[in-house]
Amino acid sequence: MRPLAYARVSTVAEAVEIVAADPAGAFLAGGTTEIDLVRLGVARPDLLVDINDLPLHDIEDLPGGGVRIGALARMSEVARTPVIAGRYPGVAQALLLGASQQLRNMASMGGNLCQRTRCAYFRDGVSPCNKREPGSGCSALDGLNRGHAVLGTSEHCIATHPSDVAVALVAFDAVVHTAGPGGARRIPIDDFYLPPGDTPDRENPLRHGELITAIDLPPAGIAERSVYLKFRDRQSYEFALVSVCAAVRVEDGLVTEARLALGGVGTKPWRSRLAERRLLGAPATAESYAAAAAYELSAAVPRRHNTFKVELAQRAIVRGLTQAARGGMR
Ligand SMILES: Cc1cc2nc3c(=O)[nH]c(=O)nc-3n(C[C@H](O)[C@H](O)[C@H](O)COP(=O)(O)OP(=O)(O)OC[C@H]3O[C@@H](n4cnc5c(N)ncnc54)[C@H](O)[C@@H]3O)c2cc1C
Ligand code: SF4
Incomplete structure (x- = not known):
């Protein structure tokens, strides 16, 4: 013992x-x-x-319309807070579609961001796994990789990051605040998640002893009509095969602004910048959305059991953008 x-x-x-x-x-x-x-x-x-x-439970308005979420605020509490549900419905929905009610009542926002992958080889404690034991190999490359990533992978690791809410936070450029032995830091959330490269054991830039204190959501009018859709093997209490957070602004039939992020397909919560750029100025139609989705997934590297994710992600993007353009979750 x-x-x-x-x-x-x-x-x-x-x-x-x-x-x-x-x-x-x-x-x-x-x-x-x-x-x-x-x-x-x-x-x-x-x-x-x-x-x-620690006094890190509060959810507070920020000047200009943003919100600060304390690192110890619980997932369920954040989801039902009116400023989150009203200004960032995609964030609220991502929280509500994660885990179970009991877990959401216990689980903190800081812990959610730091959760580890659900790759079975990582969690079994014995299989070769570069994330758990650097240099030991990756059992998923030629193993059971149905749930694994197709974007941002390396030959050392293809695990997905399992958080739902991180996907929505990435879409809206959240900023992670920390306190550590070297002082306080602000880390844009897209930089908070590191691609595996040849050091998959290092998942985020936190130093040992560095504590997440809060997460800021900057003002983003477009987020008010955002959606979060989650596709999984069963409809509750299950991690995403593919998820999408989408928000789109349409003027005179053309897309003038788009936010898009994917879960379940990337080694980190995946901000879909290629698709976002492709959408700007395009007609707000299913055809444009499909073209942007194909562009984003063109870099995908599927493995033996997860090829289906490429098509599923493209369809999810089209559905997410279509729903967002119609007014979001409302
Ligand atoms: C059965 C099951 C199903 C789940 N399904 C989903 C799902 O569908 N979607 C989803 O998004 N999540 C899911 N989760 C994950 C769940 O959301 C996380 O377990 C939870 O958010 C972690 O928060 P916690 O407060 O319990 O963290 P803890 O378990 O206490 O900590 C997790 C990690 O974070 C570190 N940590 C915690 N707080 C901080 C901080 N403030 N600063 C720095 N490090 C910190 C801890 O040291 C630890 O390494 C599921 C979990 C379970 C068990
Ligand atoms: S995919 Fe990553 S976490 Fe899974 S076995 Fe390979 S190295 Fe380990």
């Missing part, structure tokens, strides 16, 4: 100091992922620092 110490802290400075001082220390928020990984032997902390007493 391995000993595991537990500490509860009441200030951000204390949390950072204690974890930074212990190379095997880790933060504990809702525990819905961390405890599973400890039980599986995939995470091996010797100290869990419980951060639930």
Whole structure:
């Protein structure tokens, strides 16, 4: 048996100091992922620092129409907050389509962003897996890779990032605030997720002991008509095979602004900038949406069991954009 110490802290400075001082220390928020990984032997902390007493639970308006979400705000609470549901319905919907009601009541926003992949080889604790044990190989490349990524992959890792809400946050240029041993940082969320390259064990730029304190959603009028659609093997309590967050502004029949991000197909929450650029000035029609979707997926590298994701993602994009152009979730 391995000993595991537990500490509860009441200030951000204390949390950072204690974890930074212990190379095997880790933060504990809702525990819905961390405890599973400890039980599986995939995470091996010797100290869990419980951060639930920190004053990071609030959801506040920012000047100009943005919103600041505390890192400890719970998924369910964020989804039902009127400013989120009203100004960023795609974010609210992404939260509501994730996990289960019980999990959403426990799971924090900071923990959601830091959750690890659901790749079965990563989580079984024994298969070769470069993410869990750098240099050991990737069992998914020639293994069961139906749920794996087709965009942003490398020969070292093809795992998807499982978060739903991160996809919507990427679409609206959220900014992650942190406090760490080196001070405070603001990290644009698209930079928060690192592609696997040859270091798939490094998933984000957080340094050891660096704590997420808040997530800012900047003002974005287009987000008020956003949608989040999730396609999966069963309709609840399941991770996405493909998901799409879409928002589109149409004037005189032409697309003047578009936001698009994908889940379930990329090694990180996938901002679809190629498609966004292709849509600008195009007629707001299913044909334009399909052309933009094909353009975005042209870089896809499917494997033996996940070829279907390319077509599914293209169809999801068309449906998402069509629904967004009609007025979103309303
Ligand atoms: C059965 C099941 C189904 C799920 N389905 C979905 C789904 O469909 N969609 C989806 O998006 N998610 C899903 N999830 C994941 C769930 O959303 C996450 O488990 C949850 O959001 C993690 O939050 P937490 O507060 O419990 O984090 P914890 O488990 O406490 O922590 C997770 C990780 O984040 C770190 N951490 C926590 N807070 C911070 C912080 N503030 N700063 C820095 N590091 C921090 C911890 O050290 C740990 O490494 C599912 C989970 C389960 C168990
Ligand atoms: S896809 Fe990534 S997480 Fe899965 S086995 Fe390969 S290296 Fe590990």
